[in-house]
Amino acid sequence: MNKRIFLIAVHILLSLVLSGCWDYIEYEDMAQVVGIGVDYNAESEQSTITIQYQPIKKGRSGMSNSSQGRESQGIVHSATDKTFLGALAKIQEIAPKRLFFGYTQVLLVGEEAAKHNIMEVIDLLDRSPALVSTSSIAVTAGKAEDVLKTADPADIMPSAPAIYKLIHLSPNTGVAYPVTVNKFTEMLAIGGWEAVAPRVVSVEAKSQQQDTKGKTQAKTPTAQDETPANVTFNGEHTGAYTVTGMAAFKGDKFVGWLDEKESMGLNWIMGKKMLNYKFSETSDQAGPGDALYFHVLESKGKIKVQLDSGQPVIYVNVAVKAALRKYYQGEGPDFISAAEVSAEEQGLADSVRSDIEAALQKGQKELQTDIFGFGFALFRESPRLWKSEYEAKWADIYPAIPVKINVEAKVINTGANIKKLIIK
Numbered sequence: 389m390n391k392r393i394f395l396i397a398v399h400i401l402l403s404l405v406l407s408g409c410w411d412y413i414e415y416e417d418m419a420q421v422v423g424i425g426v427d428y429n430a431e432s433e434q435s436t437i438t439i440q441y442q443p444i445k446k447g448r449s450g451m452s453n454s455s456q457g458r459e460s461q462g463i464v465h466s467a468t469d470k471t472f473l474g475a476l477a478k479i480q481e482i483a484p485k486r487l488f489f490g491y492t493q494v495l496l497v498g499e500e501a502a503k504h505n506i507m508e509v510i511d512l513l514d515r516s517p518a519l520v521s522t523s524s525i526a527v528t529a530g531k532a533e534d535v536l537k538t539a540d541p542a543d544i545m546p547s548a549p550a551i552y553k554l555i556h557l558s559p560n561t562g563v564a565y566p567v568t569v570n571k572f573t574e575m576l577a578i579g580g581w582e583a584v585a586p587r588v589v590s591v592e593a594k595s596q597q598q599d600t601k602g603k604t605q606a607k608t609p610t611a612q613d614e615t616p617a618n619v620t621f622n623g624e625h626t627g628a629y630t631v632t633g634m635a636a637f638k639g640d641k642f643v644g645w646l647d648e649k650e651s652m653g654l655n656w657i658m659g660k661k662m663l664n665y666k667f668s669e670t671s672d673q674a675g676p677g678d679a680l681y682f683h684v685l686e687s688k689g690k691i692k693v694q695l696d697s698g699q700p701v702i703y704v705n706v707a708v709k710a711a712l713r714k715y716y717q718g719e720g721p722d723f724i725s726a727a728e729v730s731a732e733e734q735g736l737a738d739s740v741r742s743d744i745e746a747a748l749q750k751g752q753k754e755l756q757t758d759i760f761g762f763g764f765a766l767f768r769e770s771p772r773l774w775k776s777e778y779e780a781k782w783a784d785i786y787p788a789i790p791v792k793i794n795v796e797a798k799v800i801n802t803g804a805n806i807k808k809l810i811i812k
Contacts, residue, residue, distance in 0.1 A: 416444045417485055417486065418444070418485055418486055418487075418488040419441040419463075419483050419484075419485040419486065419487050419488060420441055420442065420444065420488050420490075420491045421439050421440065421441045421487055421488060421489050421491070421492050422440055422441060422442060422462065422491060422492060422493050422494075422546060422548040422549055423439070423440040423462075423492065423493060423494050423495075423496065423536055423546070423547065423548020423549075423551070423552075424437070424438070424439055424440075424489075424492055424494075424495050424496070425437070425438035425439075425440075425466075425495075425496040425497075425498065425528075425531075425532030425533050425535065425536045426438075426472070426495070426496070426497050426498060426501045426509050426532055427498035427500060427501050427531050427532050427533055428498065428500045428501035428503075428504050428505055429468075429500070430500060430504060433470070434468050434469060434470055435468070435469065435470070435471070435472055435475060435501065435505065435508075436466055436467070436468045436475065436531075436533060437466065437467055437468075437469075437472055437475035437476055437479065438464060438465070438466040438532060438533040438536050438537070439464070439465055439466075439476075439479055439487065440462045440463065440464045440536050440546055440547065440548045441462060441463055441483075441485075441487070442462050442463070442546055443463060462546030462547065462548065464536055464537050465479045465482060465483060466479075466533050467479045472508065472509070472512050473512075488518070489516075489518045489519045489520070490518060490520060492519060492520055492523045493523055493524065493548055493549055493552040494523060494524045494525075494526060494548050494549075494551050494552045494555070495509070495513070495523050495524070495525045495526070495569060496526055496527075496528050496532035496535055496536060496548075496551070496588060497509060497525065497526070497527050497528065497532060497585075498527075498528050498530065498531045498532040498533070499527065499528065499529060499530060499531075499642065500531075501532070502527045502635065502637070502641075502642035503641055503642045504641075506637070506640050506641070506642070507576075507640045510569070510572070510573050510576065513569055513573075514573065520569075521568065521569045521570035521573070522568050522569070522570060523568065523569050524552055524555050524556070524566050524567065524568060524569075524586075525567055525568065525569050525572050525585050526551065526555060526567075526585055526586045526587065526588045526631070526635075527585050527586075527587055527588070527635035527642060528587075528588045528589070528590070529587060529588070529589045529645075530590070534590055534625075535547065535551070535588055535589075535590040535629060536548060537625060538590040538592070538625060538626075538627040538628070538629055539625065539626055539627070540626070540627070540628050540629070541626050547629065550629070551588055551629055551631070554588075554629065554630065554631045555586050555588075555631050557631075558586060558631045559655075559660060559661050559662055559663065560662075560663045560664055561662075561663075561664055562651070562652040562655045562660075562662040562663075562664075562665065563631070563632050563633060563648040563651050563652060564586040564587065564631050564632065564633060564634055564651055565586065565634075565655060565658075565660045566586065567583075567584065567585045567586060572585060575637075576637075576639075576640060578761075578764055579763065579764070579767065579774075579779055579782075580758060580761065580762065580763020580764040580765075580766060580767050580774070580779070580782055581758060581759075581761040581763060581764040582636070582637055582638055582639070582757045582758050582759045583637040583759075584634045584635060584636055584637065584646075584654070584759050585634065585635045585637075586631050586633075586634055586635070587631065587632060587633040587634060587635050587645060588629060588630070588631055589629065589630050589631075589632060590627055590628070590629045591627050591628050591629070591630070592625060592626070592627040632648055632651075633645050633646050633647050633648055633650075633651050634646040634650075634651045634654060634759075636750075636751060636755050636757050636759050637757065637759075638755065638756070638757040643755050643757055644750070644754070644755045646747065646750055646751070647750075649742075649743055649746045649747075650743075650746045650747045650749075650750045650751075651747070652743045652747075653743035653744040653745070653746050653747025653748070654747045654751070654759065654760070655687075656687065656689055656706050656708075656740055656743055656744050656747075656795075657689050657691070657704055657706070657744060657747065657760050658689055658760070658761075659687060659688050659689030659690070659706075660687070660689075661687070662684045662687055663683060663684055664681070664682075664683060664684070665681075665682045665683075665684050665710065665736075666680065666681045666682065667680055667682075667735060667736060667738075667739035680712065680732060680735065680736075681712075681713045682710035682711065682712060682713060682736060682799070683710060683711045683713045684708060684709070684710045685709045685710055685711055685800065686707075686708070686709040687706070687707070687708050687709070688706070688707045689704070689705070689706050690704075690705045690706075691703070691704055691705075691760065691761065691762060691765040692705065692765070692769075693762070693765050693766045693769045699789075700766055700778070700789055701789070701790050701791075701792065702762050702765070702789060702790065702791040702792065703791075703792045703794070704744065704791060704792065704793050704794070705794045705796075706740060706744065706793075706794070706795045706796070707795075707796045707797075707798075708736065708737070708740055708795070708796070708797045708798070709797075709798045709800060710736060710797065710798070710799055710800070711799070711800050712732065712799055729799055732799050733797045733798060733799045734797070736797040736799065737795040737796065737797035738795075740795045740797065741793055741795045744793055744795070745793070747760075748760075748791055752786065752787055752789075752791070753787060756783075756786065756787045758782070758786050762786070762789065762791075763778070763779075763782045763786065766778060767779075
């Protein structure tokens with residue numbers, strides 16, 4: 389008898405535990421958001437949220453899959469409200485499927501939003517478990533809405549995944565590097581280290597004015613339409629996008645852009661991976677044939693802080709190992725001599741130093757924001773000294789702190805281009 393009662397009790401408990409997911413929803417009934425854009429209007433003090441999702445349909449076999457062809461570039465909706473959640477609620481009113489943010493790849497923050505309410509964006513992401521912190525974050529020149537609505541006519545991929553790929557390919561050239569939402573939040577929270585994010589620029593096609601695609605045109609509904617106000621339905625324009633440069637923050641405010649050279653200097657200092665690099669001779673008579681191209685095999689950046697008479701001095705040490713990929717030699721011996729290799733190493737070191745100096749000029753002198761993490765390096769060197777003496781006044785003394793740069797470059801020639809090309 390007792391055994392039967394025990395089995396019944398176990399059965400009841402298991403039925404409660406194994407009852408299934410209470411919020412289960414079919415895969416094709418979800419609008420899987422792949423990109424989010426955030427904009428802000430300082431005059432109206434309202435925020436605009438833009439989302440992009442790719443239609444999911446059931447195939448002939450019954451399996452769910454993303455729709456293929458030209459129509460798979462994604463659906464883009466926007467809504468404006470005083471709060472982010474209010475804007476998202478308006479978008480849900482017009483979206484025929486439940487918005488799901490678990491597959492969000494990129495968060496685009498418009499320039500004005502980056503200046504005024506970046507903390508609200510991060511706070512929303514941090515407090516919402518549905519929004520993944522591993523998504524890439526980027527700042528757009530202009531409105532994030534315009535970037536997400538840019539459709540590349542040569543590519544069926546939606547703009548958000550395409551931008552995500554471009555961000556993660558940016559280390560190939562060194563003009564930017566990926567930053568996740570989690571890493572961005574970490575930089576905002578750490579004292580002595582200011583945040584950065586890659587810059588995304590969209591370029592509208594010249595023929596946009598004549599473009600009359602058969603897709604649903606963007607429309608802002610009114611009360612007479614019996615649709616939510618301040619909502620823009622699916623609409624896009626043809627163009628392209630590129631990732632170039634970095635956005636610099638001071639505290640929670642966007643303060644300026646780093647161009648390609650300055651961003652490359654930031655890459656060297658932070659020891660980011662970079663594959664391709666080029667530098668040219670400085671002679672006024674130098675032509676295209678004097679350009680030297682290198683494939684960077686390894687780059688290491690190390691920041692060290694020392695106290696000189698009680699004042700911090702920053703030492704930036706960068707080591708670069710590269711392989712020569714292109715070498716033109718119109719005159720001279722058939723083979724590259726040891727002296728020429730040494731000259732190439734010195735030229736590469738000087739070029740890297742020039743990038744670093746440009747980054748320091750912009751970040752330390754002009755924008756006066758510690759995007760390099762010099763203050764954090766001091767904290768790691770001496771936590772007590774940082775807390776007691778430098779943390780409170782770091783923003784004031786940082787622009788005048790001396791920075792010593794040391795670059796060591798090593799050119800490893802594989803033998804593929806040691807001998808010059810001889811044309812008979």
